[in-house]
Amino acid sequence: MNAVGSAQIWNGSIDILIVGEGIDRAAIHASKLDGVDKILKFDAPHLNHPLAEDVANIIFKIGREYSVIIAPHTWFSRNILPRAAALLDVSMISDVLEINEDNIYIRSTYAGNVHAKLKSDDPIQVLTVHSSKFKAVGLNGNAKIIDSTAPEALNLTRWEKEKKIESIRPPLINAKVVISGGRSLGSAEKFNEVLSPLADKLEAAIGATRAAVDAGYAPNEIQVGQTGVVVAPDLYIAIGVSGANQHIYGMKDSRVVVAINNDPDATIFKFADYGLVADLFEAVPEMATLVSKT
Amino acid sequence: MKILVAIKRVQDYNIKVRPKSDGSDVDLEGVKMGVNPFDENAIEEAIRLKEEGFASEIVGVSIGSSLSQDVLRQSLAMGVDRAILVEVEEVLQPLAVAKVLKKVVEKEKPDLILLGKLALDSDAGQTGQMLAGLLNCSQATFASSIEIKDGEVFITREVDGGTESIVTKTPTVLTADLRLNEPRFVKLPNLMMARKKPIETIKVDDLGVDVSSRINTISVSEPPPRKEGIKVKDVKELLQKLNDIEGLKI
Numbered sequence: 001m002n003a004v005g006s007a008q009i010w011n012g013s014i015d016i017l018i019v020g021e022g023i024d025r026a027a028i029h030a031s032k033l034d035g036v037d038k039i040l041k042f043d044a045p046h047l048n049h050p051l052a053e054d055v056a057n058i059i060f061k062i063g064r065e066y067s068v069i070i071a072p073h074t075w076f077s078r079n080i081l082p083r084a085a086a087l088l089d090v091s092m093i094s095d096v097l098e099i100n101e102d103n104i105y106i107r108s109t110y111a112g113n114v115h116a117k118l119k120s121d122d123p124i125q126v127l128t129v130h131s132s133k134f135k136a137v138g139l140n141g142n143a144k145i146i147d148s149t150a151p152e153a154l155n156l157t158r159w160e161k162e163k164k165i166e167s168i169r170p171p172l173i174n175a176k177v178v179i180s181g182g183r184s185l186g187s188a189e190k191f192n193e194v195l196s197p198l199a200d201k202l203e204a205a206i207g208a209t210r211a212a213v214d215a216g217y218a219p220n221e222i223q224v225g226q227t228g229v230v231v232a233p234d235l236y237i238a239i240g241v242s243g244a245n246q247h248i249y250g251m252k253d254s255r256v257v258v259a260i261n262n263d264p265d266a267t268i269f270k271f272a273d274y275g276l277v278a279d280l281f282e283a284v285p286e287m288a289t290l291v292s293k294t
Numbered sequence: 295m296k297i298l299v300a301i302k303r304v305q306d307y308n309i310k311v312r313p314k315s316d317g318s319d320v321d322l323e324g325v326k327m328g329v330n331p332f333d334e335n336a337i338e339e340a341i342r343l344k345e346e347g348f349a350s351e352i353v354g355v356s357i358g359s360s361l362s363q364d365v366l367r368q369s370l371a372m373g374v375d376r377a378i379l380v381e382v383e384e385v386l387q388p389l390a391v392a393k394v395l396k397k398v399v400e401k402e403k404p405d406l407i408l409l410g411k412l413a414l415d416s417d418a419g420q421t422g423q424m425l426a427g428l429l430n431c432s433q434a435t436f437a438s439s440i441e442i443k444d445g446e447v448f449i450t451r452e453v454d455g456g457t458e459s460i461v462t463k464t465p466t467v468l469t470a471d472l473r474l475n476e477p478r479f480v481k482l483p484n485l486m487m488a489r490k491k492p493i494e495t496i497k498v499d500d501l502g503v504d505v506s507s508r509i510n511t512i513s514v515s516e517p518p519p520r521k522e523g524i525k526v527k528d529v530k531e532l533l534q535k536l537n538d539i540e541g542l543k544i
Contacts, residue, residue, distance in 0.1 A: 074454050085424065086424035087427045087428075090389075114312070114320055117513045157434070159458070161458065163458070171454070173454055173455065234542055256539060269523070273524070274524060274525075283528075
């Protein structure tokens with residue numbers, strides 16, 4: 001939805017590519033996105049677990065009809081889009097933060113320490129966008145769904161299995177609220193005991209700092225930072241987090257940041273919109289009790 | 295099996311790089327440089343595959359100025375057999391790097407091509423996928439585990455919300471995640487011995503590929519600072535402030 005929002009800057013007509021097997025419902029959902037012309041639906045058994053080789057091949061086949069190809073900066077697109085760009089012999093711009101007229105972009109480099117303003121001269125602009133930086137479009141559209149025939153499977157790679165992180169909570173990567181715990185929580189038991197009730201109330205995903213992961217309080221899958229997951233939720237609550245550089249990299253694009261820490265000099269406060277100097281073992285349960293949302 | 299590992303020379307991960315005062319580029323004067331951390335994982339994995347008897351030879355390749363010899367020396371000291379430096383003064387963009395690597399692949403004919411999943415400087419994460427596309431071969435990005443069985447390559451890789459396992463046919467391009475392994479420390483005697491291992495130098499012009507930039511940097515700047523936050527006195531005040539934010543309902 002945000003990627004469609006980012007595409008509107010060009011004022012051209014917008015189509016959506018959707019690949020998979022048995023994707024009628026997804027296609028109907030996509031057809032309701034505002035401002036979209038057509039849904040190009042490639043539905044085939046070999047696309048059940050879409051592989052980079054096959055999806056890039058589809059983009060290659062249809063890509064020359066477009067002047068811009070955009071995807072959100074997810075693991076899925078990061079795998080596919082560079083391959084498609086190379087097949088089309090055009091360059092690509094990753095994780096764009098801002099799109100201006102005349103194909104001028106802003107993206108962050110050097111671990112987020114530098115913002116670069118770039119202009120691309122390629123005939124097809126291929127980019128992934130940092131979703132939280134763009135407005136999502138609404139769901140009042142009525143795009144045409146076009147059934148397209150997928151090219152044959154390339155059979156270069158075989159899909160075996162997947163392991164989804166089983167959780168009652170929303171996935172970290174696109175949660176609206178993220179609560180992260182640091183090493184101050186002291187143990188795996190406390191980590192869960194303190195963070196879970198608040199996460200339940202806020203329907204939040206739980207994240208952890210690298211220090212908390214290294215100490216064995218939380219699994220590596222939920223590590224937020226340069227060596228873990230990069231998140232940008234509407235609300236990020238850092239609990240007992242000191243604010244190491246590599247953690248900041250993973251959450252600095254959050255819309256609102258709250259930090260709770262008993263050390264008034266903790267670095268995390270420099271990146272927080274609202275800081276509360278308090279004992280987290282008292283403040284977090286109190287917060288969980290007082291939050292009205294259920 | 296033969297393995298090619300691509301290695302990039304980048305700033306040390308502890309260093310905060312800043313723009314030059316005129317905003318024309320970043321200031322790398324005097325900045326400590328080394329092997330891109332993810333490339334280090336790629337090198338380590340190649341060496342392990344050789345130690346386990348799956349690989350016969352490991353070739354390291356870097357693209358850059360003569361300064362990139364130091365990262366190739368480092369890889370040789372870790373256990374890479376020989377190295378190639380494709381010498382070029384200007385900084386190449388991922389598509390150009392992929393085109394250069396394709397030429398090296400055509401010459402060396404490796405079964406596995408290992409790269410880091412991204413480089414700490416440009417943070418693009420494109421080169422491996424682009425190379426696989428240009429070679430029309432299989433790819434497995436963000437690999438956290440690589441195993442070889444009966445000539446096939448089994449990879450566990452990062453996807454949104456978990457991991458997946460896939461099997462690729464060789465030749466295949468693999469990009470390494472930090473979780474793939476723990477790179478070894480290089481001992482001084484190995485560093486000395488690495489001086490005797492060969493580094494072949496190729497001029498980029500001799501490869502006959504178009505390495506021109508398609509993307510021009512207009513300027514670089516420090517990211518806009520976050521608006522200074524406030525301290526609240528207690529949980530009640532915190533919740534009140536959060537409730538006042540438009541579009542944020544808690």
